[in-house]
Amino acid sequence: MNVLKRVFNRSLLVSFIMALVFVPGNGMTHGTGFSVVTDAQPMVLNFYYTDNTPMKYAEVNVFGPDNEAVAFQSGRTDTNGYFAFVPDRSGKWTVKVNDGRGHSVKAVVASKGPRNDPGKDASCTSEEK
Numbered sequence: 740m741n742v743l744k745r746v747f748n749r750s751l752l753v754s755f756i757m758a759l760v761f762v763p764g765n766g767m768t769h770g771t772g773f774s775v776v777t778d779a780q781p782m783v784l785n786f787y788y789t790d791n792t793p794m795k796y797a798e799v800n801v802f803g804p805d806n807e808a809v810a811f812q813s814g815r816t817d818t819n820g821y822f823a824f825v826p827d828r829s830g831k832w833t834v835k836v837n838d839g840r841g842h843s844v845k846a847v848v849a850s851k852g853p854r855n856d857p858g859k860d861a862s863c864t865s866e867e868k
Contacts, residue, residue, distance in 0.1 A: 804830025
């Protein structure tokens with residue numbers, strides 16, 4: 740009986756350790772963030788995790804002020820988490836970034852349009868998962 744109890748306890752311990760190591764969301768996850776590098780043409784944004792590592796090659800979809808159903812531009816961040824686009828009209832632009840591993844950022848940036856002056860009228864908000 741004691742032998743069976745020890746085997747069961749060891750099996751339970753090994754199962755628990757395996758679950759900690761191999762199950763996603765084991766406490767090693769982190770949040771996301773972004774910054775507006777330049778609000779001139781082109782607008783440049785930088786996407787990163789909260790530990791300051793870049794969101795490398797993450798999928799990006801840019802939506803214009805009047806249409807969040809159809810992407811104005813799509814692409815990927817570069818190896819340093821940067822992405823650039825040129826707004827063709829004024830308003831609030833939505834930039835959605837997803838790394839494909841459960842991390843995403845929704846950045847909203849304001850633009851005065853194609854003739855945006857550097858350093859003026861850029862603002863941003865974010866929603867992260």
